[in-house]
Amino acid sequence: MMTNIKLAGYQPHSSLLSQTLKLFSDFIQKQLPDTISIKITNNIMELGYAPGAMPDAIESGNFDIGYIATSYFAKPIPELYIFDLPFLFRNKIQAYQLVDGPFTGMVASEFEKKTHLKLLNIWEYGYRHFTNDSHPIRRPTDCQNLPIRTLLNELHPIMFKTLGFKPVTLQVNEFLKQLKTGRKIAQENALTNFYNFGIHEFHHHITLSGHLLGMAILICKR
Structure with missing residues (x-):
């Protein structure tokens, strides 16, 4: 059977x-x-x-x-x-x-x-890295007031807000939809997802921070 x-x-x-x-x-x-x-x-x-x-x-x-x-x-x-x-x-x-x-x-x-x-x-x-379409991120001051997509997790918004980001909790399908409509929003993810989700077509600045292991x-x- x-x-x-x-x-x-x-x-x-x-x-x-x-x-x-x-x-x-x-x-x-x-x-x-x-x-x-x-x-x-x-x-x-x-x-x-x-x-x-x-x-x-x-x-x-x-x-x-x-x-x-x-x-x-x-x-x-x-x-x-x-x-x-x-x-x-x-x-x-x-x-x-x-x-x-x-x-x-x-x-x-x-x-x-x-x-x-x-x-x-x-x-x-x-490892997860930061990417965005606005400017290179090399120091915490580069994160100031920059919207960033975060996972549905309690620690992530706290961590990114501490760096100066403006965390926005979105599932990846919602995030991709907003990217395609022209919204300026950073993200952090593994490079395999950065490429395979097509985020590289919108984000041209990558910071190899390796801040989390996915x-x-x-x-x-x-």
Whole structure:
């Protein structure tokens, strides 16, 4: 009997997380040949979903497994705030050692207690950097009164406001829509997303700040 599994993400197929989702799919099919049929939806935004809708879409059964940035779950699972602390990880090896140790099991237990979802893994998708279309950012004074898109996370607006930015909380689909209408607004994200979302067509100033290491969780319904 064939089991059908629907995997989902919210980025174009060439992004790092989409390619990781493909590797995950290939691994499952190799382990369970002739018993698993997998359909991948790389970018649920093309179906009208916002990235933050991924958990609800999984709980409702529209998808079986998907990823979402850890920042979305930091409030109910405070342990995930560790990935929202600037300049904490001096290199990726430190982050890998953390998620390959007891930390991931502890977070998985919290998911079991507080949500209807199961944590399968924690993935890394690159250091996050500042970009904008107004001017180079080299020092905090360059951030003054510059609007910047932030994730739906309590720490991010505080961090960016401290630097002088004017934080604007937007999901990436909303942010991209505003860019295309001509709004002047900075952002911070991994370079894979900066390119694959087409932000480079609007933002010509990149500050390789590496202030946060982008992490995503792979989740499914319990």
